[in-house]
Amino acid sequence: MAQNNSWDGNAMDLDREDSPVTVRGDNTPPLYRIDDDDDNDNDVAAEVVDLDFGEDLPGLNAGDFLTDDQFRAMFPQCTRPDRERDAVETQYTIAEAYNRNGEIWRSGTTVELRDGDFMKIIDVLEGSNNEIFLRGRRFRRTSRLRGLLDQHLNELLMLVEYTEHTPLEDIPPAADVQTIPASDAIKTRDLILTNETYPTYSYKEDRRNRGLPRAIAREECRLICRWKILLKYRKKGVRKVWAERCLARLRSEEADYGWRSRDNNLRAEWRGETIRRGSCLSWLAGEKAFDVAEQSRNRGVDILGFRRQSASSIQQLNGQRYTFGDAFCGAGGMSRGAKGAGLRVVWGVDFDPAAIDSYSKNFFEAKCEAAPADVFAMSIDGDYLVDILHLSPPCQPFSPIHTREGKDDEMNSSSLFAVGELLRKTKPRIATLENTFGLVERWEPWLNALVRVFTALGFSVRWRVLDLAAYGVPQARRRLILIASCPGEKLPHYPQPTNGPGRERYTTINDAIGRIPVGFPNHDIAGALKRNVNPYNGDLPLRNCITTTGSVDVHPSGQRGFTTRELLCLQSFPLEHLFGKAKVKKQAGNAVPPLFALVLLGHIRKCLEEADR
16 A cells, blocks of 8 residues: 655644743734624634745846835735734833822732723733833623623623643633733723632622612622633734634632632533543443454554554453443444444434434443424433533534525424533533534524533534544544533543654555455445546545545545445444445535544543543
8 A cells, every 4th residue: 555645734833922021012903803893703713824925036127016015025024913013112120010090900809901801910010111011811791792601790701812822731721811001991890710610709699789780780789700711823923713612610719719619519500410430331232342353354454553542441440431422423433433432322313314323333221212302302301411512513514515494404403402401401520522523613693502502501612624534534524523611520632643743654545545444334336336537546545525425436546436335434433333325425425424423432441531530
């Protein structure tokens, strides 16, 4: 098999730019405007284009005007975004306090800013010309968050902006501390940081504020911060080109002393007793024999090394595992990854009977139900509690290639909002959600409403678009991946990519389809659709993604289409995964690639194990 692979995906060289310790003269507002305004924000997922003229910069004649592109190329130091400019820097000394019209401002004081935000002061700074600056962290009212959080008066969230290369340990407290002139602040306010759930400690809980008009309460009563929003950008200073967003509850160690609860207590309030290291305590009778029989089905061929990369069940000697439920499960792509990651798959639900027929063949004594998600969610009870819940609501209505209404669009759209009831009934510690990246690029109000389903229940949430080729999947497949943690549970980060520049090479088409045994089920080469087109390089990943109709159905030879088994392998299904007789190609296109699921859920399992030590 050819090892040469020149495809480099969407790799970017993102230089880390550390914040200086001097006061900058520019004081632009935050990079991402969260409040409702008249701006058109449809460019939130716009790409950054690097116009690099190199040595081909066109020459200029006397009297010529510079184009914008020529000016930027010739004078980059003058054209960087405001927050990146080397503005005039003021050397400063740290002052003990600042007397502002009789109010004493010092470290720990919270001030209201003229733009409507707030700042909790870390340092009072004095410049060389006796100017006073304030260095601290910015807070914003939750009512300006475009529906990502429930709106309550005088509830704030902490704003944290950082870049791809900011070390995780710096987020917060060290990341994105801002410095502003003291003249940007207008008065002091009382701010409390807590990890408690609303309405605990809200201004309404103070009996002295009962009956107070909202306008007065807004200006005079205490402020409460329970949340932080973390905005990760691809390059600092580039507005609205974000890589990841996160809404997280404050942890106990981030809350003010005297205003905090133990995180474990918050989790117990949400889901009751939590069994450390997993709710499944032992092997089920017959489970190991089932796994041995399953492994024998692959005829000794481990496509894409799935079995090798799996956390083998045999390694878990006592059989204790975290439990896993799969909503909108399809044929079981995510559940296959969960099993490989060492989780105990306990149930799956999907409205398509053909998909459930496939699902039922693969997971030992897992409950399988063919039902719409909202009907299932309303009917289940405590027998469906899980440690980890996955959700893959139908994505067709939000896909960029979806251009006309389909017969299932109404049901598919309503399925998004079965998510809340599923969370309430199954009470997971961690939840994951997968959907089309079109939800980010074209349907931001829907995405915000979906995030709010989680935050309204007290879940911390992070979301971003990932290219699954960076996780071993042999196709360019961009998906929205959301990770959420219940109240009191620490929110995992995303797993590091496994493939690409500086890592293992990208997995190729030939890696996926080159070792399928002759005569294997769903691998009828003679019956494949005949083609007569130019061949292409099979030692690269598939340039497009597998869809419910099979994607661009051309084998690298150019002489035929892909067999159904080849499509399944391009989706990274191992050969031992069984399928029913109907709609198999559609099930392939709908599935979460098991190899990505294995990486994601293996990472989440390790995070839970770390938390349970």
